[in-house]
Amino acid sequence: MTDITSKIENKGSARRRGFLRTLAVSAAVSVTMLASSVQAATTWKIQSVWDAGTVGYDLFKEWCDGMEEKTGGELKFTCFPAKAVAADNNGLFDAVRNGVLQGMNPFTLYWSGKIPASVFLSSYPAGPDQPHQWDTMFYSLGMLEKTREIYKKFGLFYVGPIQHDANIIHSKEPINSLADLKGLKMRLPGGMVAEVFAEFGVAAVSLPGSDIFPALEKGTIDAADYVGPAVNWELGFSQVTKYILMGPPGVMSVYQPVDLMDLTVNLRAWNALDPKLQQMVEDEVRIYSQKHYLAIQKRNIEAMEKFKAAGTTVTRLSQEDLQEFRRAAIPVWYRWADKNEDAREIFDMQLNYMMNDTVGYITEEDIKGMK
Template structure:
């Protein structure tokens, strides 16, 4: 009996050891620029819950919201160097490394809907081309989550292109600054987390921050009483990108769980914002916010200016040229451009 009890005790100890090891298999430190109270922040938290639940607790995610570890533009490098494990911001922040990141981060003047843009990634040959770019910088692209066209926030009317003259606004780095500057605006590159204070103090007249529901969540329209909807200028692909060594060290099971959770996040983000953006717009007039809807002609003017700017960026690096060519071919296939 003593021998049996000893064997049972040993077996229990082994089981506890295995269970403890399993529970601590993987901890991923991920940073996003979104605040937890925004729609995107809540969706990111659901992604965390999906991964942890499907892995049975084998994967633990520490999510750092509101760029609380490093600045938004520094998240990619922090993951590549091991300060973090993964980056949940967007590729457009990395255009200083290679202009090609513009065309996996914010294509500008390209696709009309998140579904079209996602289809380039998964059906149009985009994923392989994009991942090759990320691998050059010791990172692995896992997936995108796209909330749709962005809307602007402004303390001044933004009725059409004529109102962009001398309009000072927060812009992310990259192609956008060039396009808006050519249209007469004065883009100022600043971190996502600095927008509210800059608007409040009058450093800027407006901001390109996010989709209109996220802008409401950030409180931008408490200060800025002008918006535009539907958007037309920008539809960023927020990404999940992980340190390549960290990703390669995951089991196939864990990779599949994260990939599946990411694709769910992509779908739920697009679907959720269809509703949330409409709800946000409906509630803005009672807050004293004027919503401007640019005419088709004005939107076409912007899109033409954006796609003309692509050509200059396509000459900057071979990777940028390849991605621009890929997007043009796929946009033509979808019937969104004629050439």
């Protein structure tokens, strides 16, 4: 009996040892898989051009913070405000190209000196002036694919446009028509915008956003373009100006009515992502574009009530003013389109769209003699 009992106990011990070995192996495999999963997670550092504490930055950071959960932990976006890593716009562009940052959230127009075609990748004086027109050109007429082709030459991948807002002008004196622009010193973004305003006698002054308030306060400038009401209210423009200039009813701005931002990333970082993850990021940018735009529009409505309560008066250009502004802008369009082949290709795409009867902004007569 003793031998039988001993054999039974030995078999039980063997089974327990086998079970423990299996458990240990399973645990080791689980740890290895977990470590592999952690190692596979990708983190991107992305810098926005929004300052910390602004509505623009808060919206973008909220979106970035949600990316890790949406991708099941595969991709994490670490968001930085303006100047946190790259000190200025030139530095930001280079930091993403060189991989110091994996992405950026700029206003697309910032790169007009580096990528001439970028002046046509966001709204410009008297061009397409409705957000849906820009979505149509990017997502239905081939402009997104062409934009990516252009950015690839710089080691960048243009993920997609982000709808933001219209730009408006704050002034010390009322501007009731284009004739009232003559002789004004105005903060403008430069490039095509400054060239068109120069046609109406405006002396353009280039200033970063942080310098606009003191320049208006000291009288260094008479008026200033900046973004929309929501942000401009936060910057205190109602304290140093009495008037806001807009376009005809339904058009908040005649010179930058659809000021687009975007998400642009390092090309190598993009190519390292799984195709399914790439598609997810593209889809999320389109979702965020609408979310950002609608949030800003709500804030604009609230801000305009605050401007009104503070004594600010809105003046509007007429439909006739808009047509005159467009006539002055068309030759400037062509000058910028002639800067290189990419700019011309993007412009031609947009010109065909504006001449289509679904839009009807431009006629053959308007561009007669233009090349």
